[in-house]
Amino acid sequence: MSNNITVSIVIPAHNEEKYVVRCIDNAKIAASKVRCGVEIIVVCNRCTDHTAELAAANGARVLTDESRCIAAVRNKGIKAARGRVVITIDCDNRMTEGTIREVLGRLNSGKYIGGGAPIRFERYSFPIWANDVLCRLGFWITGAYCGIFWAEKSTFDAIGGFVDKKAAEDIATAMRLRRYGKKEGKKYGCLKKNCLINSTRKYDKLGDWLYFRLAFRNARALIKAALGDRGDYDKLIDEMFYDYNN
Incomplete structure (x- = not known):
């Protein structure tokens, strides 16, 4: 990855030693599809396992944050980002290989302030399909697409980063980006060719x-x-x- 950083991928992580390498590897595949510098930042939040060591060994910049607020963890990574464009993704999830390329295309068009991504699950069953339908319906009604967030760093700075909430900060931030984009004459969008592959680990352990x-x-x-x-x-x-x- 070039030292001339254009894109920063911010990954918040709380005890994610089982998933951090997978998340980084998928981000690297996406980075290989663009001709610009991409950095990966893993923000370790109250980790007591080997997340930090694994992230560093696999080429990520590692930061630490002790907040009990996911918005603060994301904002720590955004503040440290060196890229013009910031993409955020949770550590147990994965991005598809064309994600960075599509994000850059949308932002470089000048039409978009930022946006989210469609969510698809690692596996499906009837209750997981039901969750999927509810997510899609909610996004369609509100336009507040979440999952992967993407925008220029200057945009995140302008809106004050992620909304300071312990839960549903993603929806609140999407709405804030959407309002800011309207003022700037730009749209809050959603990726069309790529998606977030959502982890089913909690369903696997606790039931669908x-x-x-x-x-x-x-x-x-x-x-x-x-x-x-x-x-x-x-x-x-x-x-x-x-x-x-x-």
Whole structure:
């Protein structure tokens, strides 16, 4: 990879030694399809395993962040990025090989402020298909495509980075980018030829009906959070994301 960095790929990681090399390898394949410098930044968040060592051994810049807020972890990587363009992806997920090329094409067209990517799962079953349909429907209604985020670093700087929330920061950030793009006369878009390959590790371990079961069992917490009492909801988010270890 060239020292003349054009693209920075930011990967937040919490105890991801099982997945970090796979994520980096797929990013390298995508980088091999473009004629510009690409750097990979892994932001290790409260890691107690070998994520950092594996990331460094496979060519990534490694940063650390102890926040219990995914937005802050992403923003740490964006702030350190040397590229004109920033792409973010979670460590257990993968990008397809034409992702960087398509992102650069869209941004260089001058029509897009940034955007997201379609989400496809590693495997499918009936409940995972149902989750997929709900995701696609939500994206189609809101236009807040998430998964992989892409925009120029100057754009992330202009909007203050990812919205400072422990959960649903991706949707909030997509909406912020969309509003900013409207002011700039540009669209918030979604990749067409490439996608995010979404990990099914939680389904593999906890069952394919996982999120439907969680919604049913925690309906009270979700209703209370909607009414302003986030205590039980924040505990659930910690259990499923910030304290989850593969």
